[in-house]
Amino acid sequence: MPLRASGEQTALRFSYSFTQQKEKESENLTQRAVRLGEDYDLVTTKDTRILTDYRLCRVFIWKTTETDFANQSCYADPAFRPLELQNRFALVDLLSGAMGKDKQPTKLEARFWQEQELSVQLEDSSPLTTKVTSDGTEWLLGQQVVAKISKSGLVLNPKERQPFARFLARNLTLHPQVRRAIMDSGILPARIEVTRQAMAGETSKDIHVFANVERITGPYPLPANLTSDLYKKAQEETPSGRMWRSSLKAATGADNLNRPTLDALLEQMKSASARKSSLETTLLFLKITQVFGGEISANPTTFQKIRAAIVAVQSDIGAGDAEALWIANKLAGERGEGKEREDLARYLANASELDKLDFGTFRYLTFSNLENMTKDSEKWDPKIKQAMPERADRFRIHIAAQPWGSNAYFDFGNQIFGEYDPWEAWQIWDLGRAIDPDASDALMARIKRFEGNLRKQQPDSF
Template sequence: MTLVSALRRASVAAILFLGASAAQASVAFHITVTTERVNKPGVKTSLPARTTQESDVVLGEQYLSVRDGKALSVLDFATRRRHVIDMAASTYDTYSLFDVAGFRVFELRHRQGIAGMLKAGGLEQHATLPVYEEQALSVLDNKRRGALLPQLLDGAVLWSLDKHPLLRLGIAGSPVSGDDATAFAQYVRYSWGGHPLVLKLLADGNRIPADFTLHYEEVGGKVARHFRISALTAGAPATYSLATYRPRPLAAAAPPLERVLAQAALLPPLSPQAHPALRAEAEKLFAAEKPFEAFLTMLEDHFSTGALVEKLSLQQQRAMQECQPIHDLTRGLQAKDKEGIADALATVQELRKRTGLEQPVLALFEGNLRAKLGQWPEATALYLQVLQAKPQMAAVYQDLGDALLAQFDAPNAWRSWDAGRAMAPSLRQFRKVNDLERSLLNDYPAFFADAKAVQPSTSRPASSTKTEGSTNLP
């Protein structure tokens, strides 16, 4: 079978792979996924009892692609990027691969918190069993588990963990290399979840099964996903190309978040003259006997370039020491308890009225205080206000990303962090996200099993709308 006919049989968009090398062949197949839900008595839901999804999958060298109708997703493990392609419009959005694992870990902690509250209230029967949270998210909750145990069925094996069925695996299948079996498990992980032990079983099997079923349990009932693989070929291209597509343009009615992140993706690193210019502005304000405004300008310099507030003359130091608004601001920002933070918020709001609501550093501080109070939408709006006025105030992208992740928008959180790091990669504010990425690589290596890059990604995505870390989670 020729490469072209293999791609036609798998119904994969050949145009994506123009220029791809055929020296190393990988696997392509068609997959039909039927989801069946059985709700508990009295449970009302808008989710249908039965749905079917048809996809075409390519397991390439260091990438995999999934086509669902006019949408094509490509996961690139070498660059740790994922591309979501609108084939009808010939456009694409790019995201960080870290946002998937990051979202799953964050979501698991959220679900654990809910389960803890239900247990404390004597309502633990309404919490999903941890083993099925792990099945949905492909992330372990650090509880000790036994081994998967098999039960022979007619033409299949049912694998259970702690007596909970997770995988019904058909006996029939196609032998493949260990790399292709690992890539198949990756497809399941990213598209549908799957318990880490189940995914390891699939990866170690050196075959792609003809059919299998994943079992889930939710608060509202039980879910079974039946997978059937067909049209499997071993002639898929080893690489891919985005040359025939273009980054998705910004829509005229795009919301502020999308506008800010799209603009950030196009900005160059700060000019070497940025620090001298801001420091010169602070010197002018000191000379005009405006120490508070000079202090805010030096903070803007710090949040943009990383420059420290230092090399002050004795006169400037004295002016700052005698400036009551500086004392009020710094004391308020050190508040730890909820009451103290609320008082600090009132102080910053009053200072903004005196100085001007457009003052970016004070707007940033109000956003940070609202974030500490859990007022995430309000904090997000303030961060966007700052970045609309000062798009190269790099540190703000860290705070914006934190606020977005707290609202379960992991894709845009990483877009924000990537934009800030591209502008000022050495800024100390980004140590936290760098550490987070290192911990994801260390603690959840299976999500990055095929990646060769060793540095946290700082490439800048083209654009995106909000998506979930996995669109098919139960």
């Protein structure tokens, strides 16, 4: 069954102008054309198209003069907003403490401006009051008018309300209390004015005008000749480019790059043990647990098969020349400190010979986890970390060499998300889920729950 209908679909279409007025600056006018379908919206500027598909939960962005397009998750933007709002609240509290009492805004006022700026709240509240005028409704923060909503506009039918709510939530700097009221009214207003205030106190005004509103029918507006810009990234001879290249091949089966079977890996592990190669045996054991982690937890038969194979080779796992790697991997999952951890980190940083072995690049992730879980890692000999690639490249090197199994994608996405880039984080998570058919039963289940919570917490955005 196709994911999208191929025929004509009904949509709401209008022109939308956005004027920003700042003190001591000339007006800045942006004009857009907007189409709101039941499960997508399309925002068009002079040479750029932004298509948000809510059925697929993707955001496609392309220029009319190019054939590459950005393919992002529709969860990224809603995830960023509360994360950034928490930071803004902390900064507001810090700045307020540095001001004299006569200059301090109230906590309600200070937080309102940030909630409005990001169009989201961490907790529902209604800080504004209203005043009905002959032209519409004014919204007041204390005595200050912070928004004006015109009385005139188009009465939306029930199916058009959620598409318009999504458009407001994702495209306008509008406080959630005002947005909720607009949706409760059931009217697409002809004009919305919003007063904004920066942390430094400067004010500006946004004027949003909606015109030429009409109901139309038309095809789904994604051109057929576009290519994901990930393929352009995959052409780069960098750790990032090599990661995307290997991952995309794994996800699509290009160049006959197929996921290794469990039986094949078990046979390789038995063969390594028969050769008395403890290091290869241990690496293959780690590969099995990483690649088939989801299936191990979900399928008792798979678990028993792996367990039986491990019993046969157990004396070689973590023994001999694999002992340091095995202990490092164990300690990388536990909080602690001390010289043993530093010595193991030094071993991992200098064990370049491992990279030539199947799954040997796992040392990079073991090093990162050991560093994260060691309380005094900042006291390590600086030469240790200097011998390792930067943190993100450790993941890229390993994934490029071993694109199977979602755990590495989960951890890497978490790191990128923690650096306030949810857009790339979701690209990594989504690719990991596409590659690993059992990802939903492993760590990636946490991302699915995160996405479900975003839908519950920010229903206007979906």
